[in-house]
Amino acid sequence: MFLNGVPQRRGTDYEQLGRTLLFPRELKTEGRLGFWRWASLWLGVAGTYRQNDVVDVVYRSGGRRQVATGLPFEPVEEASPL
Numbered sequence: 001m002f003l004n005g006v007p008q009r010r011g012t013d014y015e016q017l018g019r020t021l022l023f024p025r026e027l028k029t030e031g032r033l034g035f036w037r038w039a040s041l042w043l044g045v046a047g048t049y050r051q052n053d054v055v056d057v058v059y060r061s062g063g064r065r066q067v068a069t070g071l072p073f074e075p076v077e078e079a080s081p082l
Contacts, residue, residue: 002056003027027053027073 028051055071
Protein backbone atom coordinates (compact mmCIF):
# COMPACT_ATOMS: atom_id res chain seq x y z
CA MET A 1 0.00 0.00 0.00
CA PHE A 2 1.31 3.42 -0.95
CA LEU A 3 0.20 6.93 -0.03
CA ASN A 4 1.56 9.57 -2.42
CA GLY A 5 4.13 7.03 -3.65
CA VAL A 6 5.47 6.31 -0.15
CA PRO A 7 5.16 2.73 1.18
CA GLN A 8 2.83 2.47 4.20
CA ARG A 9 2.92 -0.15 6.97
CA ARG A 10 -0.25 -1.78 8.26
CA GLY A 11 -0.70 -1.15 11.99
CA THR A 12 1.61 1.86 11.93
CA ASP A 13 0.47 4.07 9.05
CA TYR A 14 -3.02 2.63 8.51
CA GLU A 15 -5.45 -0.05 9.71
CA GLN A 16 -7.49 -2.42 7.57
CA LEU A 17 -11.13 -3.18 8.35
CA GLY A 18 -12.41 -5.65 5.76
CA ARG A 19 -11.82 -3.99 2.39
CA THR A 20 -11.53 -0.54 3.99
CA LEU A 21 -8.25 1.20 4.81
CA LEU A 22 -8.35 3.63 7.76
CA PHE A 23 -5.75 6.39 8.03
CA PRO A 24 -5.11 8.37 11.23
CA ARG A 25 -4.89 11.65 9.30
CA GLU A 26 -7.32 13.31 6.93
CA LEU A 27 -6.69 12.65 3.24
CA LYS A 28 -7.62 15.33 0.72
CA THR A 29 -7.90 15.66 -3.03
CA GLU A 30 -7.63 18.90 -4.95
CA GLY A 31 -10.66 18.20 -7.11
CA ARG A 32 -11.51 20.12 -10.24
CA LEU A 33 -9.87 23.45 -10.87
CA GLY A 34 -12.10 26.48 -11.31
CA PHE A 35 -11.70 28.79 -14.31
CA TRP A 36 -9.53 31.40 -12.55
CA ARG A 37 -7.25 28.78 -10.98
CA TRP A 38 -6.85 27.02 -14.33
CA ALA A 39 -6.21 30.35 -16.09
CA SER A 40 -3.55 31.38 -13.55
CA LEU A 41 -1.79 28.02 -14.05
CA TRP A 42 -1.95 28.36 -17.83
CA LEU A 43 -0.59 31.92 -17.70
CA GLY A 44 2.16 30.87 -15.28
CA VAL A 45 0.98 33.32 -12.62
CA ALA A 46 0.60 30.71 -9.88
CA GLY A 47 1.27 27.04 -9.29
CA THR A 48 -0.92 24.52 -7.54
CA TYR A 49 0.27 23.58 -4.07
CA ARG A 50 -2.87 22.20 -2.50
CA GLN A 51 -2.92 18.83 -0.75
CA ASN A 52 -3.68 16.13 -3.31
CA ASP A 53 -3.32 12.67 -1.73
CA VAL A 54 -3.20 9.52 -3.90
CA VAL A 55 -3.77 6.00 -2.57
CA ASP A 56 -2.36 3.00 -4.50
CA VAL A 57 -2.68 -0.66 -3.51
CA VAL A 58 -0.54 -3.54 -4.83
CA TYR A 59 -2.08 -7.01 -4.39
CA ARG A 60 -2.15 -10.53 -5.87
CA SER A 61 -5.16 -11.98 -7.64
CA GLY A 62 -5.11 -15.30 -9.47
CA GLY A 63 -1.36 -15.52 -8.89
CA ARG A 64 -0.77 -12.24 -10.72
CA ARG A 65 0.42 -8.94 -9.29
CA GLN A 66 -2.24 -6.25 -9.62
CA VAL A 67 -2.08 -2.51 -8.95
CA ALA A 68 -5.07 -0.33 -8.13
CA THR A 69 -4.03 3.30 -8.43
CA GLY A 70 -5.70 6.59 -7.57
CA LEU A 71 -8.31 4.93 -5.38
CA PRO A 72 -11.16 7.16 -4.19
CA PHE A 73 -11.46 7.92 -0.50
CA GLU A 74 -14.02 9.44 1.81
CA PRO A 75 -14.07 10.71 5.38
CA VAL A 76 -15.19 8.35 8.13
CA GLU A 77 -17.17 9.66 11.10
CA GLU A 78 -15.76 7.28 13.72
CA ALA A 79 -12.47 5.52 13.12
CA SER A 80 -10.50 3.60 15.70
CA PRO A 81 -7.25 5.37 16.63
CA LEU A 82 -3.99 3.70 15.63
